[in-house]
Amino acid sequence: MCFKTQYIAVCTCLYLFVQQILIVKLKLNISRSDEYKKMKNILYILFIFPLVIFSQEQISGKILEATESKKEAPLFGANVYWLGTSVGTTSDFDGNFTIPYDKSYTKLVVSYVGFKTDTIQVTSAKKLQITLEPKSELEEVTITSRKQTTAKSYLNATNTFTVSSDELLKAACCNLSESFETNPSIDVNFADAVTGTRQIKMLGLTSPYLLIATENIPSIRGASQAYGLSFIPGTWVESIQITKGAGSVVNGFESIAGQINAELVKPSTDDRLFVNLYGAINERLELNTHINTKVSEKWDTGIYLHGNTSSKKHDVNDDGFMDMPIYNQINVMNRWQYTNTENGFVSFINFKFLNDEKQTGQVNFDPIKDRGTTNAWGGEIDTKRYEVSTKLGYVNTEIPWQSVGVQAAFSSHEQDSYFGLNNYDITHNSLYTSVVYNSIISDSRNKFKTGISYTYDHYDELVNTTDYGRTESAIGAFFEYAFDNLNDVNITAGLRVDSHNLLGTFISPRVHARYTPWVKSALRASFGRGKRSANIFAENQSVFSTSRSINILNANGEIYGLDPEIAWNYGVSFLQGFDFFSRKADITFDYYRTDFQNQVVVDFENPQEVNFYNLEGDSYANSFQVEINYNVFENFDMRLAYKYYDVQTQYGSEKLEKPLVPKNRFFANASYETAISETNLSQWKFDATFNWLGKQRFSSTETNPLQYQLGEYSSSVGTVNVQITKVFSPKFEVYLGGENITNVQQYNPVLGADNPFGPYFDTTFVYGPIFGSNYYAGLRFRIN
Amino acid sequence: MKKTIAIIALIFISATSFAQNKNAKASLEVDGVCGMCKNRIEKACFKIKGVKSAIWDVKTHELQVIYNEEKTNLNEIHNSIAAVGHDTKEIKASDEAYDAVHACCKYRDDEVVDDHKDE
Numbered sequence A: 001m002c003f004k005t006q007y008i009a010v011c012t013c014l015y016l017f018v019q020q021i022l023i024v025k026l027k028l029n030i031s032r033s034d035e036y037k038k039m040k041n042i043l044y045i046l047f048i049f050p051l052v053i054f055s056q057e058q059i060s061g062k063i064l065e066a067t068e069s070k071k072e073a074p075l076f077g078a079n080v081y082w083l084g085t086s087v088g089t090t091s092d093f094d095g096n097f098t099i100p101y102d103k104s105y106t107k108l109v110v111s112y113v114g115f116k117t118d119t120i121q122v123t124s125a126k127k128l129q130i131t132l133e134p135k136s137e138l139e140e141v142t143i144t145s146r147k148q149t150t151a152k153s154y155l156n157a158t159n160t161f162t163v164s165s166d167e168l169l170k171a172a173c174c175n176l177s178e179s180f181e182t183n184p185s186i187d188v189n190f191a192d193a194v195t196g197t198r199q200i201k202m203l204g205l206t207s208p209y210l211l212i213a214t215e216n217i218p219s220i221r222g223a224s225q226a227y228g229l230s231f232i233p234g235t236w237v238e239s240i241q242i243t244k245g246a247g248s249v250v251n252g253f254e255s256i257a258g259q260i261n262a263e264l265v266k267p268s269t270d271d272r273l274f275v276n277l278y279g280a281i282n283e284r285l286e287l288n289t290h291i292n293t294k295v296s297e298k299w300d301t302g303i304y305l306h307g308n309t310s311s312k313k314h315d316v317n318d319d320g321f322m323d324m325p326i327y328n329q330i331n332v333m334n335r336w337q338y339t340n341t342e343n344g345f346v347s348f349i350n351f352k353f354l355n356d357e358k359q360t361g362q363v364n365f366d367p368i369k370d371r372g373t374t375n376a377w378g379g380e381i382d383t384k385r386y387e388v389s390t391k392l393g394y395v396n397t398e399i400p401w402q403s404v405g406v407q408a409a410f411s412s413h414e415q416d417s418y419f420g421l422n423n424y425d426i427t428h429n430s431l432y433t434s435v436v437y438n439s440i441i442s443d444s445r446n447k448f449k450t451g452i453s454y455t456y457d458h459y460d461e462l463v464n465t466t467d468y469g470r471t472e473s474a475i476g477a478f479f480e481y482a483f484d485n486l487n488d489v490n491i492t493a494g495l496r497v498d499s500h501n502l503l504g505t506f507i508s509p510r511v512h513a514r515y516t517p518w519v520k521s522a523l524r525a526s527f528g529r530g531k532r533s534a535n536i537f538a539e540n541q542s543v544f545s546t547s548r549s550i551n552i553l554n555a556n557g558e559i560y561g562l563d564p565e566i567a568w569n570y571g572v573s574f575l576q577g578f579d580f581f582s583r584k585a586d587i588t589f590d591y592y593r594t595d596f597q598n599q600v601v602v603d604f605e606n607p608q609e610v611n612f613y614n615l616e617g618d619s620y621a622n623s624f625q626v627e628i629n630y631n632v633f634e635n636f637d638m639r640l641a642y643k644y645y646d647v648q649t650q651y652g653s654e655k656l657e658k659p660l661v662p663k664n665r666f667f668a669n670a671s672y673e674t675a676i677s678e679t680n681l682s683q684w685k686f687d688a689t690f691n692w693l694g695k696q697r698f699s700s701t702e703t704n705p706l707q708y709q710l711g712e713y714s715s716s717v718g719t720v721n722v723q724i725t726k727v728f729s730p731k732f733e734v735y736l737g738g739e740n741i742t743n744v745q746q747y748n749p750v751l752g753a754d755n756p757f758g759p760y761f762d763t764t765f766v767y768g769p770i771f772g773s774n775y776y777a778g779l780r781f782r783i784n
Numbered sequence B: 001m002k003k004t005i006a007i008i009a010l011i012f013i014s015a016t017s018f019a020q021n022k023n024a025k026a027s028l029e030v031d032g033v034c035g036m037c038k039n040r041i042e043k044a045c046f047k048i049k050g051v052k053s054a055i056w057d058v059k060t061h062e063l064q065v066i067y068n069e070e071k072t073n074l075n076e077i078h079n080s081i082a083a084v085g086h087d088t089k090e091i092k093a094s095d096e097a098y099d100a101v102h103a104c105c106k107y108r109d110d111e112v113v114d115d116h117k118d119e
Helices: A002-029 A034-055 A135-144 A540-545 B003-019 B035-046 B076-081 B095-100 B110-115
Strands: A056-064 A072-074 A079-082 A088-090 A097-101 A107-109 A120-121 A128-132 A150-152 A157-162 A186-190 A198-202 A211-213 A237-244 A258-262 A273-280 A286-295 A299-310 A326-340 A345-361 A376-395 A403-419 A422-441 A443-463 A470-486 A489-500 A506-517 A519-534 A547-552 A566-578 A583-598 A602-603 A611-613 A619-633 A637-651 A655-657 A664-673 A685-692 A717-727 A734-741 A776-784 B022-027 B051-056 B062-067
Touching: A088 A097, A088 A128, A107 A128, A120 A128, A299 A403, A403 A540, A566 A602, A602 A637, B022 B076, B035 B051, B035 B062, B062 B076
Parallel strands: A056 A128, A211 A258, A443 B051, A547 A611
Antiparallel strands: A056 A072, A056 A097, A079 A088, A079 A107, A107 A120, A150 A157, A157 A237, A186 A198, A237 A258, A273 A286, A273 A776, A286 A299, A299 A326, A326 A345, A345 A376, A376 A403, A403 A422, A422 A443, A443 A470, A470 A489, A489 A506, A506 A519, A519 A566, A566 A583, A583 A619, A602 A611, A619 A637, A637 A655, A637 A664, A664 A685, A685 A717, A717 A734, A734 A776, B022 B062, B051 B062
């Protein structure tokens, strides 16, 4: 017996001695490396085990914390004690601990500040491994407020807000032009009374003055300017970023009032199967299908199909004209996504095809019989568009701030159309390529983007019998510097130099700055210059649906005989977040001014003519907006906005308010969601939007006979849209909605409807809804 | 001949092992509690010439730095962080430095840590 005890004691001593030597040796060899830690752990386990077996009175283990990345890290200094005893210890640097064990001890308590205390049943002296959960994470589940569907940044230099897909679902229909209904910064109105085209405006300026991109490739420009927004189905859009003011120099020189970027759904993150069906009582039908699959470890692909049709002719106001065109659209996209996290390469390849057919005009118009005659007034717009785009990005996995992106896009847009006796055909082939390099100067507070871009646009354009074909090409270089003091200031300053075959060589400076004077606030300022060639016909296609004669005055310039448009935009914005009755709220004040140095003035002031000419005098757009977001109570959000526009242009000898721009606009949106049911994850969502537009100026009709005269101003209009969504499960939901439920209508949208081939016919005096109220229902089905 | 090769090889090996990494990465544990701490810690790193990137995680207390080994070293980074009042695994901030941090950032005080738990 004595011998045995002695033997154990000697062994233990020897053992500890060897262990120490080994550890010291290892420390010397592989100091501080992970291997050392691993080895040490293994050694501890190896050495401690036999000791435990010999002595039978120690228990050991390791305490780990569950970190965000699902890795487990050792927890240093955790308290370990036997429940109801004073026997305790703390864990060491590697999370290891050893504690005396007795058979009467059964419950081991492990606690650590900031972590959930754990109590473990111990029945034998086995080695333990205990993982503690951080406390905050558990509590967050109950505390976290709902994510805002439209997010404003307190930190960016630019005045950008992101509209998430949740916000887009608030107005279920149907394409990008209709996705701004719940957004007060963007105004949506009809371009004319016959084509049903929605036009968007920001800061009082129409969409040609915005740079509209899909995934940062300028996409709605040139020939697609008029209808392009309706060629991007709403379900394809993952999120939209809206930047007010000059925007970045990276995507080109054309943006003047702002930038809108639509991020599309991505094969790797979109639902494996998504089906959306929509039907309205006006017999508009839409179908969207997404199918996404993982092809290999690194490749994902998706096919997105969209079809819409409306074949019923409506004439609610009995003027003989259809309130909206009848149409068919097929829109297909195939995306390939490559992701390699090991070497940092990512890539997208996209193919798109679109075929869109519209028929407008009088109800009794038969295209086969009546085209080119004065039997009945009508028109057709047939568009085919092919697009291929690719992106390749490389992020240096060693140096995260360094990245290179290459993008190239080619599109061919072909529109064949006629409006009454006016023919308009345009084919626009466009190539866009750019290379962007991101890195830092000295440290990550000073970032820069630099690169080059090349664009090529060829237009075959036929207006009645006049050929306006032309080629534009531009090569440009840009540099954008971003400074962030990690606290209250950041500045983005960009400059680009472009050499354009028709616009010449010019620079476009753009600067954005943000300053945070106190908590939860952001004061922003920006200025920038934009320059563009106006595609006067593509952008103003409504002029064809009139009897006006089309004139280009003093045609000595390069583009349709006109000069390029040049404008400066200046803006300030202030955002303040606050708590009101202990609920979250924020308020934003925006003031922007756009000053045109040159503009192609579109002059409707003579009711028999539309005149295009270079600006002589002033043209500016002042925009003031105040917006309040308030979370009134749990799951109930309110958004209120008021907007004031002062948009004036020199028309010949007179400076006048721009026609059809309301000076005052009021907007309110309320949305309520019930709590998500815990049993089947079902939920109700309610959404209502109220929009009020003040009076809008009509261009002069003074010289018309009395029956074809309009007042100086339109009346004001207020519309209400509502939608209810029932989410049955994450897989299936149904929605029901009403547009313009108070049935507000503009009764005389077509001037001279009684004699469409007479001199007073005009469809451009549209200030409000033509159709009246409309109700719709739809469903969404998804498998993740 | 063999000797020469060996010597050249040796020179090469030693040369490579002495070549210093311009984008050395390190991860250190720095104590702190909030966004203000984050600003202070990251700024302390950027005070040192040669630090290119510094990102501190409020939750995990992990500071990831990328720095130019030719211009600075980890020791300097630890010192600079301690100088603004934050304890690192290696260097504890002096009491004067700790006293200077904002009241809401007193990470050694359990009550303050508790207050920030929900963030």
